[in-house]
Amino acid sequence: MDLILRAAGSLLGTELSDPADLGGSRRSTVLRCRTADGGTVIVKAYGREPEGLRSFTAEAAGLSLGTAGPALLGVDLRTPLLVMEDLGDAPSLADVLLGDDPKAATDGLLAWARGLGRLAARSVSGRAEFTRLSARFHQGVPSRADDPWIERRAAGLLRLLDEAGIAVPPGLADELASIGAVGDDRYPAFTPGDTCPDNNLLTADGLRLIDFEAANYQSVFLTAAYCRMPFSTCWCVFRLPAAPARDIERTYRTEVTAVYPELAEDAVWEAGIRRAIAVWTVHMTVSLLPLAGTDRPLHRTRRPVPTVRQLLRHRWEMASTLTQFPAFARTMELLLHGPARDWQAPPLPLYPAFHG
Known part of the structure; x- marks a missing residue:
């Protein structure tokens, strides 16, 4: 100290x-x-x-x-x-989502989506500067940009399925390679990396993001998926009502379409979002399934919070609807009818702010 x-x-x-x-x-x-x-x-x-x-x-x-x-x-x-x-002690998006005011939660969600979208749009021309700064502060270890994490997670899923005695559906490896293409450089933008509900402050001057430990340039779809899943890699995950869920995705999309006009095409947007959902589902499955032998809350101290099993089941249910990837969707069904069958984890409820 x-x-x-x-x-x-x-x-x-x-x-x-x-x-x-x-x-x-x-x-x-x-x-x-x-x-x-x-x-x-x-x-x-x-x-x-x-x-x-x-x-x-x-x-x-x-x-x-x-x-x-x-x-x-x-x-x-x-x-x-x-x-x-020091940005002070303003509430975070997690605070208002876990609170009891639906308007504050809705306003916070829209501020979060708008802020991330505007950051992405403003940053498109700044990649060379970020690369220069990364070299300036380099500490002798490979950067996240050099980490083929999507491929590693895909390989990890195949190992987990084998260890669980789940027969791999034909074509899964090829589909995982296709899904991983969402990580290519076609629509890159800057992100702090961990854009979860607790990593921001809803200040009087607007949204301020904190925690840039995973800052990088990545596909806008990998950030957009946080709107739909929601919050792809986070602990503060419950269900959103349909209207706020649509609104935050539309808000983020509007901002990034200003720099990538082709994202206004529904076919392009949906294809990218679905791939990103699959990528994050693989990532969280590999991260959390080894911990699901005994269920536990996803956060040490915050309550309410879902459990490991609740979150996995929620992710697998959503991913099982990705029928354009039949082998992947079938894999999610096998997980739901395999490891999750006897978990007795209750369905994921709405965020507390929307209970009323």
């Missing part, structure tokens, strides 16, 4: 004190610290393991773009750590 405070204070030219732990993760420590003049800043220090170093590079480069997150006040390549502005 003393090392972090000294390094961060040196960047700012002031003494820092009263560190308050804001949670962080296994990759990073996040502190709110007081400055000598009575203000506050956020200090984020990263672990020295490869994932921590990769996260540092991504966040330093992403925040340096100055597009959507807190202002970056200093970067220490040696510790490594970042100092950024």
